[in-house]
Amino acid sequence: MTFEIEQRALRVRVGDASLEADLSLPGAARGVVLFAHGSGSSRLSPRNRQVAEHLNEAKLATMLVDLLTPDEEAVDERTRELRFDIGLLADRLAALTDWLRVHEPTAGLPIGYFGASTGAGAALVAAAERPDAVAAVVSRGGRPDLAGPALERVRAPTLLIVGGNDGPVIDMNWQALAALKSEKRLSLVPGATHLFEEPDALGAVSILARDWFKRHLDPSRRAT
Known part of the structure; x- marks a missing residue:
C-alpha cells in the first residue's frame, strides 16, 4: 500500500535561534509527533527517521528538528556540553510545541513527543511545562532521569x-518510572543494546511507539 505524504523543510524561529526541521504530513493526520534527538545526533538520524516513517504510515505527522543551530553544533562537537543542557533543549521543544499549535496544517492536532537518549530528558521537561498541549511521550533508549524533579x-x-541488554540505562529508566505520576509503562526489547542496531530491534521500537501514540493521540480522549 502506498501513502501520500507531504514533505516540508522548515526553518522555525525560536528566540534568537533559527532551527531546521523536516515536517512529514500524511493525509488526514490524526496527530503530530515532535522528535527530540539524542547526544551528538540530528534530525537526519536514520534510526529516528525509520521510526518516523512507521508513524507516518499510521496517519501520524512527524516533525524532526535540530534543537541546536549549526554554530551551536560546532561548539558542542568540541565541548559536548550543549547536548546535556536539558533546560535549553526543553525550552526549544516547548516553543516548537507552541508553533505546532498555531500554524497550519498542524494546528488543532494532538501532539506527542518522541525522545531519544538525552532528548528524552528534554522531552519530559517540556511535557511538564506544556501539560495541556502534550498528549503522550515515548522515550527510546532515553535518559529520563535527566528530567529530574520535572518527572x-x-x-x-x-x-x-x-x-x-542496555543494563545501566535500564536501571535509570526504572528509577524514572517510579518518579512519574502519569500513566506509564516500561517496555524492554529483548536482546537489544543502546542503539537498537540488532535485527528487528528498531522495528519493535516502531511498533511500540506507533501503538502508544495511536492510543493517546486521539482527539476524543482529550475532549473534556
Missing part, C-alpha cells in the same frame, strides 16, 4: 523503551 509534574502518558 513528577508530567501529566502525559509516558512509554519508556529500553534495550534488554
